[in-house]
Amino acid sequence: MRSLVRVFGLLLLLIVPSCAREETEPLRLGTVLWPGSEPLFLARELGLTDDRSVRLVEYASLGEVGRAFRNGVIDAAHMTLDMALVLQQHGFEPRVVLVLDYSHGGDALLARPEVRRLENLRGRKVAVEDLTTSPYVLGRALEQAGLRPSDVQIVRIPVDQQVRAYEAGEVDAVVTFEPFVDRLRRAGAHELFDSSALPEEIIDVLVVREDRLARYSRQVEHLLQGWFQGLEYLRRDPDGAAARMSPRLDMSPSEFTTAMRSLRLLSLDENRALLGAPSPALVGPARRLQRFMLSQGLMQEPIRSEEMLDARFLEEVREDGR
Template sequence: MKRMQWMVGTLVASLIGFSAAAGAQDLPKITIAMSGWTGFAPITLAKETGIFKKNGVEVEIKKMPTSNRHQAMAAGEVQAIATTVDTHILYASSGVDVTQVLVLDSSHGGDGIAVRPPIATVADLKGKQVAVQYGGVPQFWLAYVLKKNGLSIADVQTSNLQPSDAANAFVAGQFDAAVTYEPYLSKVREAKANIVVTSDQTPGVIIDTLAFQPDFIKKNPKVVDAVVKSWFEALEAIKADEKKAFELMGKDVNQTPEQFAASARFVRWYDKPMNQDYLSKTMPAFAKEVQDVMLDAKLIRRAPPSLEAMATTDFVK
């Protein structure tokens, strides 16, 4: 009991700004590429509260469009990427090898397709103008939803907009439909728009993971281990002081703690047992299904060299 109290106390101290000195290990600084998606927020929390530093790793966060992250990785500008399984497959198919080491979150209503009357069903999207980000999960998820409803992405007219821009344009009266995610989807919800489908109706399809390049993992296993450990500690910090955590995570995306809490309702963060189960049991079959959808929708031209090599359980055991 005393040991547990000490651990919780340490996490709370971290949450209010405590930053322990890095250990004796001389670990390099790394940069993680990601977006403002609510599911990634514990990464920001781990940085802002000193959890990464406590575990002996210096982390910089770079917000950038999905389509630019693998190019930045190939150029050595970033060492890790937080994004969806389908996007990692896109990267690997284009020649940037990545290995997923950690499941971050799954979307349970955090992604949605907003529509205008008279559109009432997914089938009604045929021939309509849809704002959707290319080369990322919005485009993949749109293709997945359309396929499940007897259509293909070729049956709609798409325009490439970032999720935040898609939400803003839709609320401003542009496009017949828009694909976006939290925290931007909240703006669409507040405008009382009709959301014809959310990720809550496609459970397990929008899954975010953290990946490094295979060579980096081989040369820097302690760095990877420190990052993974910090994620799990950030989740414990949220449990220890949710109000303060939501304040810090919301501030990063210009949300109040209350607004962030509303966004977080649609996200499920993955702890260590969930990671162990997903990476060992679910990932292999799911990755194959995602690959097939992407090939069918022509989102990728060819399959990655090896789906099996794209994930490891080594750091969540």
Template sequence: MRTRLPLLLLIIMLTSALMLSACSKSTSGSEKDDITLRVAYNLWVGSAGLFVAESKGFFEEAGVKVELIQFPSPTEATQALISGNVDIALTTLDTAVMVKTNELQGQHLKVFSFTDLSMGADGIVASKDIKTIADLKGKTVAATIGTVNHFLLNHALQLAGLSEKDVKLSNVSPEQTGPLFIAGQVDAAVTWEPYLSEALTGGGNLLYSTKDAPDLIVDGVMTSQAMIDDHAQALRNLVTAIDKGTAFYYSNTDEAADIAAKKLETTKDEVIAMMGGVKLLKQDEVKAMLTGKDSTLEARTEEYSSFFFERKLIDKEVKADDILDSFLFK
């Protein structure tokens, strides 16, 4: 008994220590990962949760290191993900579908969360003499082939009984569509906030926006399968911090809008006005979107794919299962 009792005590002590350690991890809500997540974003008001999380120290609180890297548009942000210059890209779902077919062998790019829905913050603006989408026939419209504004233009034209062949499409980079219209170089443009508000302030006429089609454009968070496999907890912590930033925006709108305004190089009041056309998504809403309770997301993904495939902008169709990942909720 003298030789076995200390061993028994040792086993009990080790077991207790392991239980305490497991309990500590399960109640903390996060585990630290030494990786610094390089996150690509563009100047979009729907990323307010991200901007607030950075400013308020929510990433550190969640136990994740984050470096934000700005790009001109969702397309460039996602291209940086493919090239390995960033680990995560905040991008539109349609852009994610587009670049999916360009991923490198073994990358398996996935959209694993969503930040916002455009509900009026993307739109088609035209000169004052153009009153309806039908009036665009024969006019020059600035858009970017193979991007979200191209998809939005096509959607609106179809509703008016027109096609892309009925307009003169000026294919320019996404961040230039609004400025070109403001400069009077095109008859109309498909653009987003803050360019949309600037165009309207400059005398533009809003013909159509995502207020008319609130589930048409959704912004998500994309990464590689390797990041999910190797740094799942860091990704969870990232999303937790952004979610906290989103909640902070709605509970402390003045302060949060001021934070976003500094990023967007505009004013607090303009951010609040622009947010009238955006719905920031909370994680319970994202869960419903990704776990099958909301079939709209799957249908929209495959609609984007068909749109690009028919125009030979991608060489194979992308299915929802190929690109969406719900690991956060498993």
């Protein structure tokens, strides 16, 4: 009997630490260079979130973020709503727990100086990043000029390699986002189209894999609380926040402040309206986005976008952190 008790005790010693490890395992959140994701890093720097609860995993491109999410390498990701729709269509079950921002100029189509108008893109080489919002922005821009994607030569290049491709003369135009918009301007490109022409269409969201939500519920609440406290710090001390956030994007604080004007960060009340039942306001924009994507072959079949939205974690959050 004593030997059985000892065996049972040893088994408990093996089981309990593994459970503790699982309970304290951090949520792995995939991010990419983008002014709208910087409050995540600001919250970490200010101690509003910690690596024991949330681990920020930095990727070179949104395409890499999407692949990591699909392969289960990360538990959550910062991505655009159109990317989330495609993931849902393919059965990867992303759940939108936070709407980060609207892009109002932060995404853009830039071209060489001799390409003066959108109509001049016919037959030209245009760089886009695969599996991201770039094909959507290109499609909407070409639609405005009476062109279709088949009227240009689409070259699929990761976002971190697009400036090099432009400077090497490999492409005539690039669809990208800040801070790469700023870098292309420095290289001599000019804007033909940007997301300010698409009000509330380019939407950045934070998604968590549906099969990881229960395991990481505490970490998700911690992350959202830190996010809104970071936004409050940004509101109170914009200059100090810009000084902290700009170095990662290789921008000066003034350049970062200008880039931040090309997007709109959303408040807690706005998030609750966008994601909360019984009538989530995000459903309308998601349906409009989906219709265009279906018409352009960017999605193959419709989905019920409302099934992606999860507002329950927002109910426990306060902007002042109290």
